[in-house]
Amino acid sequence: MAERVLMKGNEAIAEAAIRAGCRHYFGYPITPQTEIAAYMAKKMPKIGGVFLQAESEIASINMVYGASAAGMRVMTSSSSPGISLKAEGLSYLAGSDIPAFVVNVQRGGPGLGGIQPSQADYFQATKGGGHGDYRMIVLAPASVQEMASLTIKGFDLADKYNMTAMILADGTIGQMMEPITFEEEEIRQYDKPWALTGHEGKRPHNVVNSLYLKPEELERKNFERYERYKLVEENEAMWEEYMMEDAEYCVVAFGIAARVAKNAVVSAREKGIKVGLIRPITLWPFPKKVLEQAAQRVKGFVCVELSMGQMIEDVRLATNCKRPVGLVCRSGGMVPSPDEVLAGIENAVKGVY
Amino acid sequence: MKTTQILIAGFGGQGILFAGKFLAYKGLKEELQVSWLPSYGPEMRGGTANCNVILSDTPVGSPIITTPDVLMVMNLPSLQKYVDTVAPGGQIYVDSTLIQEKVTRTDVEVFYVPATQLARQAGAGSLANMVLVGSLLENHPELSFDGVDNVVSSMVPPKKAAMIELNMKVLTLGREYGK
Secondary structure, three states, rough: OOOEEEEEEHHHHHHHHHHHHOOOEEEEEOOHHHHHHHHHHHHHHHHHHHEEEEEOOOHHHHHHHHHHHOOOOOEEOOOHHHHHHHHHHHHHHHHHOOOOOEEEEEEOOOOOOOEEEOOHHHHHHHOOOOOOOOOOOEEEEHHHHHHHHHHHHHHHHHHOOOOOEEEEEHHHEEEOEEEEEEOOOOOOOOOOOOOOOOOOOOOOOOOOOOOOOOOOHHHHHHHHHHHHHHHHHOOOOOOOEEEOOOOOEEEEEHHHHHHHHHHHHHHHHHHOOOOOEEEEEEOOOOOOHHHHHOOOOOOOOEEEEOOOHHHHHHHHOOOOOOOOOOEEOOOOOOOHHHHHHHHHHHHHOOOOO | OOOOOOOOEOOOOHHHHHHHHHHHHHHHHOOOOOEEOOOOOOHHHHHHEEEEEEOOOOOOOOOOOOOOEEEOOHHHHHHHHHHOOOOOOOEEEEEEOOOOOOOOOOOOOEEEEOOOHHHOOOOOOHHHHHHHHHOOOOEEEOOOOOHHHHHHHHOOOOHHOHHHHHHHHHHHHHHHHOO
């Protein structure tokens, strides 16, 4: 077995990206994800890759657009306000149907906000951010090991579906160190017949573009795209269930909130409360089925978030409001304590939501 | 299931994060589950710094410590801020060169270690953090003192080889105060 090493979450993303075959990184520094750029700056020149600190976030996402159009595995990373700046590029990438890998190590917002951990970009990541009819695959790691494994997964899914895959992490998971092992794994390669690699007079021009002035044509493009999105929804949802076998109550949380919630679930179990946890690993596609099934068995849900309550809307939709959904949340860079989550669980038991 | 939650706090520049990293690496060597979470941002640019280290024989849940079993402090504001959060029966390691105030709680074990003074006398004024780590190791068989030299060597860059010996020296000095 590979050696266990200690690594920061941000560094794990960078190392995993390189292992996934990414040789192009474009970014602009912002706390709390700067270690990704620092790692790339150190490593990329040694392995024949490109590290480029762009003049702005907008420039860096458009460099991603360009490199991806040329068929390269490419990434950028930022934190909340920086991702807002990249939103236009994200929409163009989607409109052009080409892959990209983007990391958002979230901090408190809105506006320039703060630099402490947050999950308040859930709406931005899962519902849009940029304009138009599009989706991104959104992956929510809850450990340093997952920062790596979901990065490798993200590059794969991006190429498989010609979409942007985004890691939606937060300052805590980005900054913390945990043991991690990198297993040798096979990286799948995908044909990219659409890539702008030079036709050498042997084939028609490839064009990567998101402009369709005829509405019929644009609609057709969007219909086709959503056929693909449907496949992603059917095949790629990921989640973890914890102590759900006999659960009468279900906590729903992702990322760092799920780590805190696990402690609370353990404490509640010690008090005899039958509670479990469902942790969405993909936020889009949202793991609707497992929540729908849980709603048949449990009496209520408690959503735990580092935001004013954003994922809670998807929990209600997935369960068709069949059961009440409580909310334990902190905002602006604050993290709920296990005791706060436990209180939320106890409230649910009392029927207080 | 045994879990030890260690909170280390002081000023930026005192090696707070390094001390935590050292304990995390030692835990890794002992094949424990570990997490290390630093304060980040303004703290790195002066002001207070702290880090959360969790050592456990089962997977670590939340990496954020609200009730530390062990508090290690290197300035008075940190002692005042965290003293009441320590779990009853827990331990507090105080750099008594820098903090004159005594802990009034009677339900915790307090080790007053003149860490800064000891480090200075050893010719390593910047290693007071590691004196305190030495004291802590003496009381934590799950980490133990055995093999600390390997951890030190793996953490000190080769061009600073002289620091390895100094680190070992102050770690040993600290042990005496953990007894």
